[in-house]
Amino acid sequence: MKRLPGSLLFCLTLLVCAFTVLPVVAQEGPLDTAPPKDITPDEIIKRFAAKETEFAKARENYTYRQDVKVQTLEGDTVDGEYREVFDVLFDDKGKRLENVVFAPQSNLTKIYMSQEDFDDIRHKLPFVLTTNDLPVYNILYVGQQQEDELHCYVFDIAPKKIEEKKRYFQGRVWVDDHDFQIVKTYGKTVPDLCNNHPCSEKKRGDQENLFPKFTTWRQQIDGLYWFPVYTKADDELHFKTEDVHIKEIVKYEDYKRFGTNTKILFEGKELPKDEPKPNQKPPEEKKQ
Numbered sequence: 001m002k003r004l005p006g007s008l009l010f011c012l013t014l015l016v017c018a019f020t021v022l023p024v025v026a027q028e029g030p031l032d033t034a035p036p037k038d039i040t041p042d043e044i045i046k047r048f049a050a051k052e053t054e055f056a057k058a059r060e061n062y063t064y065r066q067d068v069k070v071q072t073l074e075g076d077t078v079d080g081e082y083r084e085v086f087d088v089l090f091d092d093k094g095k096r097l098e099n100v101v102f103a104p105q106s107n108l109t110k111i112y113m114s115q116e117d118f119d120d121i122r123h124k125l126p127f128v129l130t131t132n133d134l135p136v137y138n139i140l141y142v143g144q145q146q147e148d149e150l151h152c153y154v155f156d157i158a159p160k161k162i163e164e165k166k167r168y169f170q171g172r173v174w175v176d177d178h179d180f181q182i183v184k185t186y187g188k189t190v191p192d193l194c195n196n197h198p199c200s201e202k203k204r205g206d207q208e209n210l211f212p213k214f215t216t217w218r219q220q221i222d223g224l225y226w227f228p229v230y231t232k233a234d235d236e237l238h239f240k241t242e243d244v245h246i247k248e249i250v251k252y253e254d255y256k257r258f259g260t261n262t263k264i265l266f267e268g269k270e271l272p273k274d275e276p277k278p279n280q281k282p283p284e285e286k287k288q
Helices: 041-059 115-123 131-136
Strands: 062-074 077-090 096-102 137-147 150-159 168-176 182-190 214-221 225-238 243-257
Touching: 041 131, 041 137, 041 150, 041 225, 062 115, 131 137, 137 168, 150 182
Parallel strands: none
Antiparallel strands: 062 077, 062 243, 077 096, 137 150, 150 168, 168 182, 182 214, 214 225, 225 243
C-alpha cells in the first residue's frame, strides 16, 4: 500500500541474501525441531514442489469467486475501506477472464492501493512454490508441527536475491506430511518499495510502498488439491509520519472445474472423486 501524498514511509532494511524469520501468529501445536523420519528435507521439498506444480496447473482450470476487503483503522474504528468482488471465469472460447460483480467507491484516506497490491492479491497471497521456482528461493527446514488435524513439515522461505521489477514471497509454509502439499503460508511479499525501487536505509525516497504480513489457509478441493480459501492480514504499516493499522481479508469461494471435456491429472491419472481427508478447520472458526 502507498501512503497518500503528503507523507513519507519509514523503510525497513531489506536483507536480500539472508533469512528474516517472521513471527508466526497462528493456532497450531508446538514446533518440534527434530529432523523428519525416513525422509530428508530435500526430498520433502522436491515432493511438495512437484505437487505445487500440479496444483498450479489444476487451478488454472477452475472458476471461483474472489472477495477482497482492505481496511484502515483508528483504534478499533474502521476509517477507510476498499472492496472488490470478482469472478474468475472462462469465455466461450476458453479464455480466462475476470468479471467484477461488486466494486463500490473506495473511501481509503490514509493509503491507496498500488498496482503491486493488486498483483499480490491475485498472484502472491495464494503463494505457489513450483519446481521451476526452487532455484529462486532459499528453503530451510525448521521442524514439524500439528495444524488442526494435519501433521506438517515446516519450512522458512526467502528469495536468494531481489531482481528489479520482480515480487517474491518471504516467510513460512506448512506442508502436509500425507499429501506433500502446502496447506498454510505466513509471511509477506517483498521487497518494500521506495520510489519504485527496493527500500534501503540509504535510499528512502518520497514514494513509499509497504506490504503487510499475511496468512493464507488452504483446503482440499475435489478431495485432492489444496487450494487457497482464506487470507488474512492484520498489520501496522510504518510510514515516516505515522503508523497505519491495516486489515485485509481475501476469500476464495465456489471452486468449480471448468468444462465437461477438461481433464485434470493428479500423479499422471485423471482427477477422481475421493473420500474426504483430514482437513484444517475453516479459517472463520479459528481464533484470530
